[in-house]
Amino acid sequence: MKLLFNIAWTHVSTRVRQTLVGMAGVAMGVGFTIMMAGLMQGSQLDFLRQLVDTMPHITIEDERRSVPTQPAEQEYGAVQMSDIANVGKRPGIKYPETVMSSLRSWIPGDVAPSAKTTAIVNHGGARIGITLTGIDPRREVQVSKLASQMREGKIDDLSRAPNGIIMGEALAEKIGVKSGDTVLLIGGQGIQLNSTVSGLYRSGLKRVDESHIYSLMGPAQVMMGQNGVVNQLRLRLNDPMLAQKVAAQVEAQTGYKSVSWQEANADLLSSFTVRDFIVLTVMGAMLLTSSFATYNIISTITHEKRQDIAIMKSLGMREYAVRRIFIIEAAIIGLVGILFGWVLGYLLCYGWSMITIFNPLTGTTVPLSIYYSAMHYVVVGGISLLCCAGAAYFPARKATCVHPVEIIRGAS
């Protein structure tokens, strides 16, 4: 092995310029890939954090996943049902306080009740459909970051104004209302309610900001025409990543449909998967391309060293041992290149983090969020090393499988 290393070292050290080009290629590939990984994961985590901060981690609703079987169905095996409302269904979660206290006993987080309905907000000429969520301000702080997202007013202000509501800044802008203005809410059954805008929030998710209005439980229940009903429990977990597991358990326990934030945003998350796939492909291609220079060098060396290869084989060195010389050469180039690539990658990430951009989600100018992870360095380095080894393997195999007699005949 020492002999092979020796020969390999002589080959690369006598080709300083080519070797440096090879190393630079690897360094660029590794550096930019690390930068991309940091940027991509940074922005993704940033977005997820916003999502997780804004949405309840789990929403329990007064629905079942499958339509409950009808009494007639239970009675007669084969009956087709159409246009029949569920018999005996009263809206809302039964005994919400009991359910909540039972949940609180085991879930790693907290739970708060709400009454959710849809309504139309009417102001001036604008009529916009919205989701109205009636909340309990005391308990709301346990399950959402609404308090910290308030731009004007406080959650507690809800109880200070008649039928107070809190709406997203985006919606307020859209229909042209300010804090203290009065808007008309129209419910499904034609119920109308004059409400006072007592606060504005901004969650950072535009689709939420434009469509979600909060009020106290009372007004929301009035809009639904169901006094005292609680049709939604919202959970916040200490670790949002557990949401899917906990949701399944909650659903099994209560029988109510429990939707984790991941399930609610499945379309978004799957678009992440597509994005990940694309970016990973690009990064892989970058690493592969960056090893082309190495391929080039090893091809050149194996070509120039045909005679040496022949004589080493004729002296009795095994083919794989001779081949290993060139793999070692690529490894030397690769390892040094990767080291420089790590430095370059770090500097690039650092450089990007100095740059601030306008974030249309939040409407603020923020520094690019970069995710620093040792894993990026290890994985990118590893893949790059593999690419280099591959880049060396093929020319090396081609050169070393030539029969020495062919070369020796050719030379004498």
Place this chain on the structure above:
Amino acid sequence: MTEVALQAVELVRRIEGDVAHTLVNGIDLAVNRGEFVAITGPSGSGKSSLLYLLGLLDAPSEGEVMICGQPTSKLSESERADVRLTKCGFVFQFHFLLPEFTSLDNVLLPMRAAGKMGEAEMHERGLALLGSLGLAEHANKRPNQLSGGQRQRVAIARALANRPEIIVADEPTGALDTKSTEQVFSILRDIADNGQTVIVVTHDPALAARADRRIHIVDGKVAEITGRDEGRRVCEMAN
């Protein structure tokens, strides 16, 4: 009782394909330990081809090469490589030294590849070999700092590194002047006298005359065998 170092039995080497050709066409040969055999013949008669077969560098289409009584036709490519490493030493017309390495490192190469000796022991042996070939002061020079004759002697030292049974040399003096030729030949003669077996291909009749035995090859066949020592005639050995 003399010991057979190398034996060829009905050796045939054919090239198939569009330029089909029979390079070696049924050669029987036995070479004793310590014998110095010269192979002569016209250009293109198959001398080099025979030598590659005898040194296990090439594999015969038919027949068998036995080294120290061991048949080799069934060996895998890597097993043949191992036999070459320890039992055969090659010298070619071109020296084939690694250009980036010193004479000493070139001589050490087969020893390092075999990995049987410690570094100090290898160094000692390498220097001793170079010294015995009159290259003591050239140990740390690279091939391009040496004359043709010196390079060829380094190549011989490399061939001797692992104390092989057999040295095969293909026109080792083909590119050398008279003085260097003389030098190289007396070295090969000494090697044979020391008990190693030497097989040399040469065009030079005067040099061939100094071998124990001359095997004349024409068209891939043995045309004539002559020798100083008739007792070593191959026809007798074969029985």
